[in-house]
Amino acid sequence: MLYNKKKNRIMISTWKRSIRPSHSSQELSFHPSFKKRSIQMNYTSTCTFPSTFLSFKACLENSKRKASQEEEGGSSSINGPDSHHPFTGRHNKALSVMRLNSSLASSTSISCTTFNILAPIYKRVDQLNQSNRESHSRDLWYTRNQDILELLLHQRSSVICLQEVWVANEELANMYHDRLATAGYDIFQLPRTNRRGDGIINISFQSLLTAIHKDYFELVNYRELLFNDFGDRVAQLLHVKSLVPFPSFNGKQDVQQEVLIVNTHLLFPHDSTLSIARLRQVYKILEYLEAYQKENKLTHIPIILCGDWNGSKRGHVYKFLRSQGFISSYDVAHQYTDSDAHKWVSHRNHRGNICGVDFIWLCNPTRSNSRKPLRTSWVEAVFSIIKYQLQKASIAEDNKAFAILGGNLTYSGFCQELQKVNLMGIPHGLSFQETKELWVRADLARNGVFDYEKLKKTWNMRTVDQSKKCKERVMESKKEEEAVGLKVKKAVLFPQETEKGLWPEDYSLSDHACLTVQFSLVKIISSKNFV
Numbered sequence: 074m075l076y077n078k079k080k081n082r083i084m085i086s087t088w089k090r091s092i093r094p095s096h097s098s099q100e101l102s103f104h105p106s107f108k109k110r111s112i113q114m115n116y117t118s119t120c121t122f123p124s125t126f127l128s129f130k131a132c133l134e135n136s137k138r139k140a141s142q143e144e145e146g147g148s149s150s151i152n153g154p155d156s157h158h159p160f161t162g163r164h165n166k167a168l169s170v171m172r173l174n175s176s177l178a179s180s181t182s183i184s185c186t187t188f189n190i191l192a193p194i195y196k197r198v199d200q201l202n203q204s205n206r207e208s209h210s211r212d213l214w215y216t217r218n219q220d221i222l223e224l225l226l227h228q229r230s231s232v233i234c235l236q237e238v239w240v241a242n243e244e245l246a247n248m249y250h251d252r253l254a255t256a257g258y259d260i261f262q263l264p265r266t267n268r269r270g271d272g273i274i275n276i277s278f279q280s281l282l283t284a285i286h287k288d289y290f291e292l293v294n295y296r297e298l299l300f301n302d303f304g305d306r307v308a309q310l311l312h313v314k315s316l317v318p319f320p321s322f323n324g325k326q327d328v329q330q331e332v333l334i335v336n337t338h339l340l341f342p343h344d345s346t347l348s349i350a351r352l353r354q355v356y357k358i359l360e361y362l363e364a365y366q367k368e369n370k371l372t373h374i375p376i377i378l379c380g381d382w383n384g385s386k387r388g389h390v391y392k393f394l395r396s397q398g399f400i401s402s403y404d405v406a407h408q409y410t411d412s413d414a415h416k417w418v419s420h421r422n423h424r425g426n427i428c429g430v431d432f433i434w435l436c437n438p439t440r441s442n443s444r445k446p447l448r449t450s451w452v453e454a455v456f457s458i459i460k461y462q463l464q465k466a467s468i469a470e471d472n473k474a475f476a477i478l479g480g481n482l483t484y485s486g487f488c489q490e491l492q493k494v495n496l497m498g499i500p501h502g503l504s505f506q507e508t509k510e511l512w513v514r515a516d517l518a519r520n521g522v523f524d525y526e527k528l529k530k531t532w533n534m535r536t537v538d539q540s541k542k543c544k545e546r547v548m549e550s551k552k553e554e555e556a557v558g559l560k561v562k563k564a565v566l567f568p569q570e571t572e573k574g575l576w577p578e579d580y581s582l583s584d585h586a587c588l589t590v591q592f593s594l595v596k597i598i599s600s601k602n603f604v
Contacts, residue, residue, distance in 0.1 A: 231289035241278035258284035308337035373556035378434035406564035437558030
């Protein structure tokens with residue numbers, strides 16, 4: 074089923090931009106190597122973990138042949154952990170983890186895959202001629218996208234979130250719709266609003282595509298978020314109910330868990346002045362999620378955010394989402410901290426730089442006072458961007474970045490400084506209303522003078538106060554009730570080398586890795602007035 078009704082589109086901005094920046098960016102915080110990395114393959118059996126999709130495809134074909142032979146001989150194709158089946162044998166542990174979703178029909182888990190499949194109009198096929206793209210050759214893009222579908226259907230995730238689906242090409246779009254629908258998925262597609270991809274040429278028209286498997290979820294509601302801003306980015310919101318019978322924690326009726334799922338593709342930070350635009354896109358998503366939860370009285374519901382976030386763990390978007398209670402599922406599964414920024418990668422850009430930009434974020438129902446108000450987090454994140462830009466412009470030390478503004482900075486002077494670092498006065502910069510709000514927050518004494526040090530102290534005091542309130546609420550357990558959330562069980566990247574911070578030279582399926590996460594239910598304590 075293809076679902077794309079205009080009545081569910083949410084216009085969350087009226088800004089329209091057409092500028093296309095071209096400078097390098099600090100936002101991504103690329104892997105320290107800054108080089109294309111390769112790795113030697115060492116196969117210990119006829120079919121070990123395939124580091125490239127060509128190996129994966131050979132494995133898949135070999136698997137089908139052996140399964141057919143075993144079926145003719147009356148034996149099972151999967152015989153346990155010591156089987157020599159190419160997908161389940163003891164020599165193929167990594168691949169068995171990657172395909173953790175293929176046997177979910179009898180489990181009580183749900184899974185999610187996010188993958189930027191690289192639109193053919195962006196895939197360069199000739200390093201000497203950068204204008205030569207894969208979109209010029211049907212054989213190339215057709216074969217590669219068929220291989221992508223083989224991977225996705227082999228994984229059989231409950232939810233599939235794709236970015237850069239080249240819907241300008243009807244044949245390619247139908248390929249995804251037909252094969253996913255045949256495999257039991259309902260399909261939801263949302264093109265970018267300018268119908269031009271990134272504004273290059275009309276044939277670059279691309280979209281998001283989200284597919285939910287009918288065996289695992291039924292749709293409750295579907296909304297389309299149209300930013301209509303610089304880059305013409307969009308997001309999909311799916312409110313789904315699980316059909317997997319999760320055992321209840323009180324021994325009563327099985328739980329049919331509801332989940333909110335978002336698929337998006339943020340603007341690429343061509344230069345650091347786009348940090349505000351990228352942060353604003355995330356803010357709009359979270360703002361709408363809050364409104365949707367309140368409107369539908371969804372007091373206890375997990376949220377999963379999927380997509381290509383075009384920013385690393387060192388970026389402002391990552392820190393903003395963390396401040397709102399979201400966790401990176403992959404990092405949780407591998408017990409990485411926020412400071413482990415280069416343990417893994419998921420993208421190699423056109424310059425050859427590698428970094429981790431693809432995330433599946435999870436936010437479980439929490440107590441209402443356990444995190445900062447959304448607008449407060451937004452303001453703090455914007456001030457963090459301003460601080461970074463001032464520091465970079467003046468080569469000032471971190472704790473002296475705002476000192477260069479002077480001790481008697483007025484509102485007009487504040488605006489002038491923002492313009493100097495290209496955060497105001499440009500189409501994708503801070504608006505007049507946003508700048509005024511920042512000033513009101515900074516002018517705590519109401520004397521018309523900026524005081525950043527007092528502002529920081531106020532934030533710190535609020536954080537301590539929130540922690541105290543949270544502890545008090547834990548003691549008052551009668552005022553709280555149990556809720557059901559999601560727990561990260563496993564998370565894998567394909568190809569496997571990316572989990573070690575390496576990018577295999579012979580991987581050509583996309584310029585992104587494929588991320589898959591498996592979740593199970595967990596009992597948590599949640600406030601009755603969560604929203």
